[in-house]
Amino acid sequence: MFDFLRKKKITKTPTKNIRYQVWVRFKENPQHQWIFNNSYIKRSFQLFLEKLDSRGLKFLNENKVNFVYTNGLYSCTLTKTDESFNIIVFPQLVKLFQSANPEVGVAILAHELGHLLHHHYERQIAPQTAQIEADQYAIDIGLINQLETFLRDFSDHPDCDYRLRSLEKQKSQ
Numbered sequence: 001m002f003d004f005l006r007k008k009k010i011t012k013t014p015t016k017n018i019r020y021q022v023w024v025r026f027k028e029n030p031q032h033q034w035i036f037n038n039s040y041i042k043r044s045f046q047l048f049l050e051k052l053d054s055r056g057l058k059f060l061n062e063n064k065v066n067f068v069y070t071n072g073l074y075s076c077t078l079t080k081t082d083e084s085f086n087i088i089v090f091p092q093l094v095k096l097f098q099s100a101n102p103e104v105g106v107a108i109l110a111h112e113l114g115h116l117l118h119h120h121y122e123r124q125i126a127p128q129t130a131q132i133e134a135d136q137y138a139i140d141i142g143l144i145n146q147l148e149t150f151l152r153d154f155s156d157h158p159d160c161d162y163r164l165r166s167l168e169k170q171k172s173q
């Protein structure tokens with residue numbers, strides 16, 4: 001696990017190299033201090049970075065994306081300022097990072113990044129369609145089961161049933 005953190009290996013492939021670069025920038029971001037104050041949270045974000053495909057890495061490499069901790073009810077939301085994106089992380093999600101299955105929380109991070117990859121911050125799109133597109137990114141990077149666990153057990157969002165049905169349809173194909 002976390003191969004990309006081992007310096008020796010990072011020059012092997014461009015993807016590994018960019019993964020390491022993204023991690024270094026991620027760590028140096030002063031907004032991310034809260035992540036490094038807790039080993040479980042840190043591990044979850046390492047896992048997230050390890051899972052990302054070239055598309056996700058490219059986005060994080062070329063844009064300023066802050067993961068900001070805030071007290072509140074919902075698992076995650078997005079805001080965009082002129083020069084950066086904020087993914088808001090709520091206590092519910094942090095609890096998942098500290099659970100026995102942190103990958104469920106990682107699937108939520110992937111979902112949020114999916115919103116950014118699909119430019120939902122600037123597109124006119126039906127909310128349910130946006131949710132499905134964002135879920136697709138978590139599925140694309142291998143987190144379909146973790147996403148399913150979240151939608152079944154951890155969420156009381158109104159879109160959950162819809163998302164779950166869409167996910168089941170994909171699994172059965």
Ligand SMILES: [Zn+2]
Binds near residue numbers: 112131134
């Ligand atoms: Zn969403």
